[in-house]
Amino acid sequence: MGRIPVEERRRALIAAALRVVASRGLAGASTRAIVTEAGMSLASFHYAFESRDELIEQLIPEVIASEELAILPDPVAGSMVDLLTDGLMGYLDHLRTDPAHEQAMLELTQYALRERPELARRQYEQYARIARVGLELAARHTRQRWSEPIDTVAALLLSLTDGLTLGWLVTRDDETAERVVKAAARIVAGLARPVKRGEGAST
Known part of the structure; x- marks a missing residue:
């Protein structure tokens, strides 16, 4: 080269x-x-x-960084459902464009759980951080607050995304995946409440 x-x-x-x-x-x-x-x-x-191990450790943050760019909406516009749908659809588009990245991530997660549990924890801490940033951004934009602790809402969003990922990788069913995205956005948006005077825009 x-x-x-x-x-x-x-x-x-x-x-x-x-x-x-x-x-x-x-x-x-x-x-x-x-x-x-x-x-x-x-x-x-x-x-x-x-070493190979040093390279393998770099793979997880590499994939997470590309996912973050796909998920966080820019510019921010629309209702809570719109923002959540845009973020999840951005992730789905990322998944469909390069499924090999997510297949690799599943392999790496299993490896980390067996051999390097702290690496798996850091992986999901980063996922949770991205989810919290997106949820806080959506709450501020729509002048709403979360009725559950934001860490709980972020964990729910991650669980929905994990299911979406595995389901699409197995079936490659775009139509069903898009319906799941819209349903997931409505479910999570249902946990948002209008901000009352004196309250912050996120829990």
Whole structure:
């Protein structure tokens, strides 16, 4: 590949690793398989990462960052149901555009639960943070508050998203997935209440 900056090598290896994990599972994601997918040499790999484990740890934040861009609405406009629908539909579009990323994430989550529980916890802490940011943004925009603690609403949203992800990956049924998105948005929006004088816009 010639002489390219370290960060560019790292990005190429991360992208290749995600493709390999999605197609072969984590067990099949050897260093050699990853560099072959990336079109690099083993020497190039070790110039960018100290070990395969270091690379694997970078995969989860990489996928989460791309999901965050897809989910958070910009600009913010519409009712609570509109905002939640837009965010969930953005995630669904992201999933449909690159399902390999989410298949890889499922593999990585199972790996983390078995081998690195703290990595799995950090993964879901990041998911919860993204959900809270979106919910707080929606509440402020619509001048509403959450009738349940925002951590509870965020956990509900994550549970709905997990089900949406697995269901679509198994069935590839776009029509059903879009109906689920709209129903989920209505369910979560049902927990929002108008802000009364002196109250904040989120719980």
